Amino acid sequence: KKWIDGLKIDSVVALEYIKQLYGLRIRNPKMCDWDLQRRRFKEPIEQYNSAYINIQYLNEGRHHFFVDDRVGRLHTNLTNMQSDVRNFITWKGQPLVSVDISNSQPFLSTLLFKPSFYSTGKGVGEKMTLFSFSGGFSFSFSSSSSYSGSSSSFSSGSSGSRPPLMLQKPLYHTEKEDVKLFIDLVKKGQLYDYLSLAFKRELGVELTDRKNIKAAVFQVLFTDNRFIGQLEAAPKRIFRNLFPNVYDLFAAFKKQDSTFLPCLLQKIEARLILDIITKRISKEKPKAPIFTIHDSITTTMDNLDYVKQVMHEELEQHIGIAPNLKVEYWDGEQVMEKLNARRIEIGLVG
DNA sequence: TCCGGTCTGACAAATTACAA
DNA sequence: TTGTAATTTGTCAGACCGGA
Incomplete structure (x- = not known):
């Protein structure tokens, strides 16, 4: 920048x-x-x-x-x-302030529960669809490539390739209670509090530390589906019990390649922040200094309200629910x- | 000349930290 | 899980040395 x-x-x-x-x-x-x-x-x-x-x-x-x-x-x-x-x-002697999306990964993941995310076809450019993100992914056939031996597994992300997913029937059960609850908690910014209580109840131990809750959520989103039985996977099991349909959808995305879901969420985040939000800001207010840190945007005090408003509007529009924005003064x-x-x-x- | 040991530099891979 | 940077460790080929 x-x-x-x-x-x-x-x-x-x-x-x-x-x-x-x-x-x-x-x-x-x-x-x-x-x-x-x-x-x-x-x-x-x-x-x-x-x-x-x-x-x-x-x-x-x-x-x-x-x-x-x-x-x-x-x-x-x-x-x-x-x-x-x-x-x-x-920045030039002025104090800075950052606006970040609280529990950004779960927030972005709610997009996966929208039917429109799976629409194929002419969704071009900024439209948030699975199709629009899948182009850049290289297919992971690592499990089968060991005996195939051919070089066919490296399609290196040609734009015409289909996503490495087999969602035969819709897995996004929006009507299920646990899915509703999950989305509602994310909307209110209370997911971590809810999980914190659940962990305390189930495990009896103090896992109330914010960092630990965050780590547990990452565990659910990012680890291989086979990581479930171990002692360390206890938070993941609790999450599965609390939100079975949410868990299943995440698992479906990780079935072939456990890195697919994390990459997808990061791509969504990057497009929202870098392509959509910062572009709009620099167009509308070219003089406003902005710095991105993955899921947050830092600016000067006089631009705080404006940046917050743009983030709120664009995130709500593209994800479907309003974000919880956290302001931190440096x-x-x-x-x-x-x-x-x-x-x-x-x-x-x- | 051959052999084993040791040193060196170049590069790769693993490890440390950080962020989300 | 992804990415970054710096550091440490590992590998390997070549140079060097002295003894046989």
């Missing part, structure tokens, strides 16, 4: 911040971030180093700006940066104070 040069990071304070955070973590191993997949704590020094690199790159103006060709997401210095550290960034001082409060809390200051 042409706005990127205006971005400034208060590197002195930001570096101080990550330094203190590092100190806090090595003195209190309990404060280290937990890596769910590996089931161990992350290394504070590694976290410090990658944050350091990101700060320096932005500081020196070493920008990277890249749209990947698999799912079409835009990757920049900002997308790669730790969200805490973003608070120290300003405020370095506040983040710094919060960290200091924690340091005092454990008696580190002095």
Whole structure:
């Protein structure tokens, strides 16, 4: 984006911040971030180093700006940066604010329950249909290619190919109670709260942490269908019990290739944010600086209401339900104070 | 000349972190 | 699950060395 040069990071304070955070973590191993997949704590020094690199790159103006060709997401210095550290960034001296879609993946997934999503034919361009997204996918015949041996499995996404799905009969049972409930919860932004209660009830353990709920939702959306019986798949099983028809639809999308659903959702997200919303903004308000971070858009205070309104309108129009938009003000001082409060809390200051 | 050991550079793959 | 960057580890061919 042409706005990127205006971005400034208060590197002195930001570096101080990550330094203190590092100190806090090595003195209190309990404060280290937990890596769910590996089931161990992350290394504070590694976290410090990658944050350091990101700060320096932005500081020196070493920008990277890249749209990947698999799912079409835009990757920049900002997308790669730790969200805490973003608070120290300003644009031409002005504070920034970001608007993001809360529980964006489940929100986008509700599109799969609309019959119009499966309409074939002339839906061109911006129209949100499965057909319009399937062109770029390479077909995954990895399970059968082992004995076929021929090179026919690489169609490399020719536009005339059919989606790698076999939805013989409609799987989007909109009339089923659990589907209604799922969509309703997403609409109200209460899916995580609902799941949190369910997990607590079923497992008895404290899985109420926001991060854990998010991880559980990702597990449902992204993991292979065969991942269901293991101990670690408990949240997935609970979700299946609560929302059987929702689960089945997701499973159908992952049947041949477990990466199909995640890629599809990311493509939908990229088209909405990059093709539809930011294009409209730059057309209507060419002077408004905007920065995308996957499912969120960052701008200056004076453009906040406008950006919010555009996001709301376009998302509602293309997904079919209104999004819950979360506003976050980038405020370095506040983040710094919060960290200091924690340091005092454990008696580190002095 | 042959053999085994060691070092080096180039590149690939795995691992670390980050984001969603 | 996807993507990014940086770092570490692994692989491999070639150069080098000394002993036989």
